[in-house]
Amino acid sequence: MRRFGTLSFGHYGPLGGGRELTAQDNLLQAIDLAVGxxxxxVDVTALRVHHFARQHAAPMPLLTAMAARTKRIHVGTGVIDMRYENPLYLAEEAAALDLIADGRLMLGISRGSPETVVRGYEHFGYHGDDERGADLAARNLDLFLRAIEGEGIAERDPNSPFGGGRGMQRIEPHSPTLRGNVWWGAGSTETAIRTGQQGMHLMSSTLLTEDRGMPFGDLQAEQLAAYRAAWTAAGHAGTPQTSVSRSVFPITSQQDALLFGGAAGRDQVGVIDGFRSTFGRTYAAEPDVLIEQLRADRAVMESDTLLLTIPSQLGVELNLRIVESFATHVAPALGWHAD
Incomplete structure (x- = not known):
């Protein structure tokens, strides 16, 4: 594990006891948390993106503010649902963000996860033939990658008073580092292999749409290995990178024990989005116990980056304490060190 960071779902709304976290509170706290x-x-702070829900939905303005307020941490998404995106507009936004962040972008994209609404992307104006929108996401991905690679997209107008010229015009702005900062969120080994073939980095979460009767960490480690093999077979330049996410809570105080002591559990198997799926466990224990547990998690140890899912709605101070406890008491034993 060379890098670690956080993944925030960005929940907001009623907190109980008459308290409420507003959308504005949520956004401003995300910026303060990134600064801390x-x-x-810490290496990375990423946002989970969901539409039609009280969660992060429009990541680009927020990530840009986070990048402008920080110096070294990578900002990113885990993940943007490509069924909802205009691929050319996303190419412009992502390039601008990558330039502002000076290459500190970890842009996670994917087909998307189950929603709170029925085919919400159709209300955004995007339609596909596949019931789950996989064909739509694939088409959008293809055009997005072509655009950020600098391919000419639209024919120049030789009669334009603004110097159109001849030939094909690429999307502007263009960031030369953006293509190498794109990650695909894969939920299965098949998708992971395709990600390697396409030359994107691999982002894998605490949910896999597979069940092969093995521990979640072993199943995910096989996914990572298949991805790396596919990248190598495709002959891509550079080094393939992988990330996994886990819910990890170091217990170093009585308050930690009260908040998280009952959160630890086991891997679970269920059905989501029509697939029999495996859900990763939550880790909550004293640091020495966490170290041994995470060392036994093959995917954590074989991945480049570990993203901790954090309860962002509990506030900046508590989440910074969780992250600091992990950075101080756990991460170094897993191979991480602050630059």
Whole structure:
């Protein structure tokens, strides 16, 4: 594990006891949390993106603000649902963000996860033939990758008073580092292999749409290995990178024990989005116990980056304490060190 960071779902709304976390609170706290983690030397802060829900939905303005307020931490998504995106507009936004962040972008994209609404992407104006929108996401991905690679997209107008010229015009702005900062969120080995073939980095979460009767960490480790083999077979330049996410809570105080002591559990198997799926466990224990548990998690140890899912609605101070506890008491034993 060379890098670690956080993945925030960005929930907001009623907190109980008459308290409420507003959308504005949620956004401003995400910026403050990124600044605090940057000071701690954490490598990545990523946002989960969901539409039609009280969660992060429009990541680009927020990530841009986070990048402008920080110096070294990577900002990113885990993941943007490509069924909802205009691929050319996303190419413009992502390039602008990558330039502002000076290459500190970890842009996670995917077909998307189950929603709170029926085919919400159709209300955004995008339609596909596949019931789950996989064909739509694939088409959008293809055009998005072509655009950020600098391919000419539209024919120049030789009669334009603004110097159109001849030939094909690429999308602007163009960031030369953006293509190498794109990650695909894969939920299965088949998707992971396709990600390697396409030359994107692999982002894998605490849910896999597979069940082969083995521990979640072993199943995910096989996914990572298949991805790396596919990248190598395709002959891509550079080094393939992988990330996994886990819910990890170091218990270092009585308050930690009260908040998270009952959160630890086992891997679970269920059905989601029509697939029999495996859900990863939550880790909550004293640091020495966590170290041994995470060392036994093959995917954590074989991945480049570990993203901790954090309860962002509980506030900046508590989440910074969770992250600092992990950075101080757990991460170094897994191979991480602050730059």
């Amino acid at each position: 983690m940057d000071e701690l030397g």
